[in-house]
Amino acid sequence: MENFLQQLLNGLSLGGIYALIALGYTMVYGVLKLINFAHGDLFTIGAYVGFTLLVSVGITDSVDPMAALIIMGATVMLFVATLGVGLERAAYRPLRHSPRLSAVVSALGASIFFQNAVMLIYGARFHVYPQGLFTKSTLSLFGLYLPLVKVFVLMVSLVVMTLLYFFIQKTLTGAAIRAVAIDHNAARLVGINVDKVVTIVFVVGPALGGLAGLMVGLLYGQITFTMGWLYGLKAFTAAILGGIGNIPGAMLGGIILGIIESMASAYLSIAWKDAVTFVVLILILTIRPTGILGERIAEKV
Amino acid sequence: MILLAVQRITKTFGGLVAVNNVSFEVESGSIVGLIGPNGAGKTTVFNIITGIYRPDKGEIVFNGQSITLKKSHEIVKQGIARTFQTIRLFSQLSVLENVLSGFHCRTKSWVFGAIFRFPWERREERQKVEEAMKLLHFVGIERYYNLPASSLSYGNQRLLEIARALATSPQLLILDEPAGGMNEKESAELIELIRRIRDRGITVLLIEHDMNVVMDICEKVVVLEYGSKIAEGTPEEIKRNPRVIEAYLGTDGEER
Amino acid sequence: MLLKVEGLVVKYGHIEALHGIDLHVEEGEVVTILGANGAGKSTTLLTISGLIRPEKGSISFNHKPIHKLQPHEIVRLGIAQVPEGRRLFGTLTVRENLLLGAITQKDKQGVARMEDRIYNLFPILKERSSQLAGTLSGGEQQMLAIGRALMSRPKLLLLDEPSLGLAPLLVKSIFETLEEINRNEGVTVLLVEQNARAALSIAHRGYVMETGRIVLSEEAKSLLVNPDVKKAYLGGH
Amino acid sequence: MKRPVSFNPLWVFFIVIFALPPLLDPYWVDVLNNVGLYAILGISLNLIVGHTGLFNLGHAAFYAIGAYTSAILNTKYHMPILSILPLSGFTAGLFAFMVMRPIIHLRGDYLCIVTIGVGEIVRIALVNNIFGITGGSNGIFGIARPELFGYVIRSPHQFFYLIWIFLIITVVVFKRLEHSRVGRAFNCIRDDEIAAQGCGINVASYKLTAFVIGATWAGMTGNIFATKMTIISPESFSFWESVIMFTIVILGGAGSIEGTIIGAFLIIGLPEIFRDLSSARMLVFGLAMVIMMILRPRGLIPPKLRSYNVRSILERDYSV
Amino acid sequence: NGANEVKIGLMGPMTGKWASEGQEMKQVLDLLVEDVNAKGGVNGMKVNLVVEDDGGDPRTAALAAQKLVTQKVIAVIGTYGSAVTEASQGIFNEAKVIQIANGSTAIRLTEKKLPYFFRTCPRDDEQAKVAVQTIRKLGFKNIAILHDNTTYAKGLAEEAKGLLEKEAGGVKIVFFDALTPGEQDYTAILTKLKSASPDMVFFTGYYPEAGLLLKQKKEMKWDVPFIGGDATNNPDLVKIAGKEAAVGFYFLSAPLPKDLPSGEAKTLLEAFSKKYGNPPNSIYAVLAGDGFRVIIKAIETTKSTDPDKLADYLHKELKDFPGFTGSIAFDEKGDRVGEVYRVYKVDEKGQFILQP
């Protein structure tokens, strides 16, 4: 029982990270119907910018940890958002009216580009966040273990999801974003500045990806230029699982993915864990073809 | 002889009853119109007949045989072809190929035939190309045979859809608002075409909001409102039916 | 002169769809464009709204050139369009659709007032304000499309086949509403219609388009009796 | 009735390519061999992605099944490697049939993640030495060289002819398929599923057919890959491989065989040309992918409308 | 210039997942080539190093090998991964090019008895032997073995498992499974490991995962000794884990350059630090250096670049060559002769301390 609860906690905290990345993924997908394969690499860049701030700039030397955390979060989000906007301008906007899969290939190209750019700038070695800055305390309840940072990450994901949900569902800008998602040209005809809306999406999505990168850096300490690929794939899986384009779905998908992974490790085989995850995903999709929270879009003929 | 019998079909979407216990029959060789206000459930009835939706209750009998549970592509084989309210062509294929696709259910060539090009397969293909050209000629757009379907004007796309439906050699042709977006002269031409189709021995069931078309060619008209049938009869009867005038035609319904 | 289009040439890829269109609309007028399928009517309206860039020619609104502006800037100047096929935001509510129509408006109270006026014009929309637009009936959708366009308080309303796919009763009420909007709200209307008879009955003037050219421009009354127009667009009825 | 296939400039291209190897050193010939292999894989994937419009990012799974079938039968039972070619195709096709059948109704990106999943499941199964026959992450080594008419194929130059002749066969087969009732049915599904059903096309069964044909062909390619490398391991069939095949198809022009071949040249050949850039080469490659897509959004050689020669019919009179 | 230069190839992962290894291999060789050429070359010929990227991937490696062959190198140093080496072996052998692998420890590579293939790194089975000795010496009874499903790590894990099971002695294997490399959260695995209650965990994978395992184990407040294979030998391990978590970690490795009494190693270390700002991280880069020096020595001694003569010399005549990593000689299969492995332990300062 204790084991089970511990594994549940493990899965929950891992799922929190997946959720945070998946939120950005889903956001971009929702509006452009584009699988942004470069999202994982923006995540990596977030982790590296955080590293630079901590190690090269030495931000914790001059301010106290809490303030440092806030400054880092803001800088990372700003930087990655800028990159995201640039990425959209350069690689996606010219393809907005082209076949959908062309943009997917452009995204793959951008992913390769970013990944190798990070390698050329920082080198191929692993980089390590300074230890013990924020990771000290561990919650110990009934013999279960849960580092506070993980609780923090989970909270951040939840807060971000809630904010995003309200932003998209309850504000006029949110409605404009949804309108663009439904029909670009109709949106332009009512006077929505579609470029602006897409820019907003490419500020928010990548900023969240970057933030997740920073979190992973702080949480696990070790970062490398290839790490985004795996996280990106996991986040994509999570987003699909929850119903792609759906914000609470991305959150739910992330959490469930995390839990499936830790349960598969615990009770089946660690080596087969990822295969088990995909089998579960496929089973869920055969029952709910548009994901757990995805709307069933019966096509109106 | 009764070709198609719609028997007490009901269909709900979520809480909404889109079609409510509707029955009517279509005589072989006739032209029947289905009219009613927007959202009355007309298209839904068509979708049920052609197997795109499955009814919650009721039955569809075609040629004395129940086709209620059949899949869309099987129903085509049985002899029911249709066009769509919003045009659905194969936009990246040529006009000719769109019609050739319609022959799909009447031809057999398969993967091995395609790869080895047996003489009989080639003969079949040649024959179908010829027939397709005839159909294009029949609806009057044969000169565009080599253009992408998406480059046709709206009216011609509608005609192409009809040609493609005819290629499946249907006994019953179902048209969903064929005159939508056409001006009066064009709809007059369409009326001619529908008559010629009927003269080939094909029964026609159509939805239309253009009363000129409906009153001109239909032998029988069925009227739906809020998913239920409210009237059925000859155009003359329908025109005078107060319930239909109130729900659908308006007082000067004859005008438009 | 509210709208002036001169020598407008539009291409889709290599194919020229408009070969030099000239037309104008005076303030307070209802002007209709008739034409067969594929004549280029929708293309003309979309170019005025800035969704398509013209190859040559100019469009000016209130004596200001607008053919280089973005669509949202054009809406801000006071041109709204009810596009072909309505193009509502189906998974948004009726109210959200309306509010998005006013997204170019800064004045919050003005927007609220406008919303009330739309609800007065189309009472059914008020009843359905929290329903998803995609689940409305065809006629209701058309009302919403017009309402959405009016929310931006346009000086000029462009309508592309508003009667398409509508039941006869609704067609009638849509045209009555259009007349009313023009008369009571002072909105200028440029109307594209296949239903030539109905369009000409409310229009002051009309243009006839054929394969990318304007071939006729006359008073609505005289178009109604013009034998060529009768033959081509009014059919035998 | 249709324009005969032999008029295609593609054949001129093949003649030129076949004249090349004697002028090239083994390295460049081997590059051409890789291009050829990926062109075949691309063409087989093109049927699924380009023609039928199904988003498949797990094609490497079928390729792997074919390669492993060959490797196991050859190393364990000493069957001549080329004689297993049809069997490798069959196994891969059967596998595709069985796994795709329950999930073929999924749409767009949902199908995409499922194909990724299938690819990963296969790779993980191989790594974990499933049934004790795949050799785990070591893979299988000591696969025999192919033998044709008592002549052992060994050097890159010899392999060139094997691979490129197979490519030509592939082109002929897939061209014919494309120009047939079946090919049209695939295209119909891509353009509009509902209308396709309205033409009597059994959409699910044709989608499955596309997968099975594509997988069969990828499986046969796996056989040639196995004998060329003589060692195969799960790493050669990672998600990344599927991504490469997918990119080849889209970059070349989805639905176009000519495009796919050019795509293979670019995706496989370009990094070799950039070799001198050393560690920056993948950076340049990624950039090149983006730029090429922007310059040619529909691919380098988008598919052309199939043309039919109907002049003789047009001249006739059809009074019906 | 043909006659006046001798071309040596380096095949390594310059891009991809193992790019850091490949790039360091190149750094070491660049340094050595500079050195040789500064001293007038070998037999009066300048050494020209031809570098090809294998991307850490077998298919790319086959191409890289073809490319090196067509450039007429007489010998190739590299490469890192065993599967990658395997894809290139046949090509070099058919072209009669000497290959000296530096990081490919899979047993079967030399079991084929290819005449031109050598390696400066030891084999997995030798490492497994040392691992089992160590485990026995430290007196552990309930052993958990964790690998990462790579060729190398799985080979080592299975080899060790086999030896432990054979030599009964009351040792029990309570856990045997593989993690997925490249992930970062291993708490689920550690939780599972813990519930198997081993008194020692033998992790045969690479340092990034080892570091994370140690760190997360510490965070879980689970105190169990870990032993790592030689792929965990990298200073970054301590950085990733943190000193507190790394302390007490045992690992097996070829001796570190700093622990080598030889002057060569010290010189290399100094020169490397001077040129690149830090000492080499990876022992495999140093082993690549050994491979290079061995082949230069062979050319010098035989006064020939004929592959048969060189191979013959390496197989039979080369004895006690003072390499950076100890004395070098090869057996008839091309494997390095002699005990190479040592046991290290991490101390409080995060230093790797050679165990007696």
Ligand SMILES: Nc1ncnc2c1ncn2[C@@H]1O[C@H](COP(=O)(O)OP(=O)(O)OP(=O)(O)O)[C@@H](O)[C@H]1O
């Ligand atoms: N797939 C679906 N999901 C949900 N509701 C649907 C669906 N299809 C149709 N409806 C609803 O069912 C009702 C009937 O629709 P239907 O399309 O049959 O009307 P119609 O009579 O064809 O109207 P129109 O003349 O406007 O085409 C409408 O309220 C519509 O919104």
Ligand SMILES: Nc1ncnc2c1ncn2[C@@H]1O[C@H](COP(=O)(O)OP(=O)(O)OP(=O)(O)O)[C@@H](O)[C@H]1O
């Ligand atoms: N997106 C497009 N790409 C290529 N050609 C187009 C496109 N849209 C329209 N066309 C072509 O431009 C011409 C004018 O089309 P347009 O839609 O403006 O006509 P219309 O008068 O509105 O016709 P309808 O009454 O059918 O709506 C037609 O020949 C049409 O085929």
Ligand SMILES: [Mg+2]
């Ligand atoms: Mg309808």
Ligand SMILES: [Mg+2]
């Ligand atoms: Mg139009």
